[in-house]
Amino acid sequence: MRSAIHLASAALALAALAFTAAPSAAAETPDPTADAKAFQNYFTQKFPKLKLEDFVNGPYSMNEDMHKQWEEKEQFPPYDFSLDLGKEMFSKPFKNGKSYADCFPNGGIGIRQDYPIFDQKEGKVVTLELALNRCREANGEAPFSYVKDEMAALTAYMAFTSRGKPFDIKIPNDPRALEAYQNGKRYFYTRRGQLNFSCASCHVQNPGERIRAEILAPALGILNAMPIYRSEWGGMGTISRRFTTCNSQIRGVPLDPQADEYRDLEYYLSYVSNGLPISGPGARP
Amino acid sequence: MRTTQSGFPATRRLILQGAGMVALVGLGNLPFGLTPAFAANDKYPEDAFKAKSDADAIKSLYGKTAEPSDKVKLDAPEIAENGAVVPISVSSSLADVTSISILVADNPNALAASYKIPAGTLPSVANRLKMAKTTNVIAIVEAGGKLYSATKEVKVTVGGCGG
């Protein structure tokens, strides 16, 4: 029975693909500002009743019954413990006396909305999670796992200090930055995994629809609440954990957390949500 | 949107609402003919929490049966966003309430929580419960020595596209 399904879906995947290569337009240079405008218009037109900042509440802005359950959780949210742990970790100095505050502008307070940044020295996107681990390594501490609680606690605290501040992702005048942005966009729209879905299949074409018990979140503002305490995981989840689990859900083998593609994907997704307020840490189904 | 075909490989998420995986651990089954507990203010009602069905749990806890009443307000979602965290609250306009209990009919053990309400405490409680699958949530309010109840079905299933 199992192999029949694999063959059937593999054949399906083949059949669904355009046989003749689509006419590839001259590689037009991407226009991020136009992309962001079109992206935000798509969602505001699809959900005219929602204000722009409502999109940061993901599935809860899509369904009244879910919204009520969220409000109840927000009275005393389950991420409270992670938030306090993050605050405590953030102030505890490393063995060499330094602390995270020394690695970040403004002591790391109220800067989450600027991340991910494009590091022109390295020529690559640097996400908040990556910067935190690099800070640890620079100070002789072992890096944290990108998908476990410690990293989630740190990013929860940093997000909390930025609550309400609009996403402010910048693309410097550097062709490599544009390429990283475009690479993130390409990843977002590319179908992968045996289920042959792309991020867009769920979060652009079907936000607000049910996928069994859950309601699909709109792609606009989907990272604003990160990191999230998911009832599904019974614990905190970083952006890395969300990307890798999404991949395995559609039967795609996940890349390493903080692989270039994920860093570019986060760069693209954050950029097109510029202007929407940070609402992390968040609670999700 | 086409969701996954049926029969995808067993989901790897090892969490409660994988109803298929709920292994009914052989809890000592209860001696028949339960002796009703006294008024619900003594020690931890071990037997009531071990009872399988809601009827047995109520009998073990209160020693009497409840009658539905619109004076018991049970607030629970239509579709639980997640079976692990289902926000449920119970309140009542009945006079001198002494106890409120909440049962989830098809959970391995029906009784989820039981609250003692001394005089001077308002007859209302909110909490978050786990539900194994779609089933009835039953609120029991003990007031003036009599039992009143309200029931609501809550739909529960796993989320996501299965992996």
Next chain:
Amino acid sequence: MSKMATSALASILLIAGAPSVRAASSEADFKAAYAAAEAANKQAGLLRDQWTTTAATVAAAKKAADSGDFDAAVASSREAEALAKASIFQATSEKEAWKALEIR
């Protein structure tokens, strides 16, 4: 995409999957089929689009081989190769196909 092209493609895939009918597969048959599956999956890895089911089927093939059931091992290896090839096809055709989904 024309009906004809779809069925042609699907049949190519199925033929590759049909288990050989002659004598039971030997360990050598398994080794060849297994290597082909791993090579295809490695290629899919280079294209950053491996499927979890490919990996599971490769593991099943190895398990069958370890228990000496080379018929099943060869069948699983062929199935794994077919899945890996499908993921390669998906990755290559998506190089352009993704633009169709893009919000403009």
Next chain:
Amino acid sequence: MASTIRVRATSSGDTTEVQALIQHPMDSGYVKDAKGELIPPHFIQELTFEYDGKAVFTADWGPAVSKDPYVKFAFKGGKKGDDLKISWVDNKGQSDTTTAKIQ
């Protein structure tokens, strides 16, 4: 280490509303871990709230209460600055207690 009990008690008029969030796994005994073994039951059985030496609220909990459990109730009496004592005991005999100030 930091208490496992988070409390918000706010008095308004003659009633005090109390919310509590407790850090506890609340393992039901029906869930398997990554290696496929059943995680043994480990859940809070009794949670008591005391004001002015009297129990104002007692919760008897089973394994079906969610992880990091939450509860909300209200009682008549209690004014700003008074103490509210909260303590829990679980099926393994572990316990924790804390005293919160009514806001």
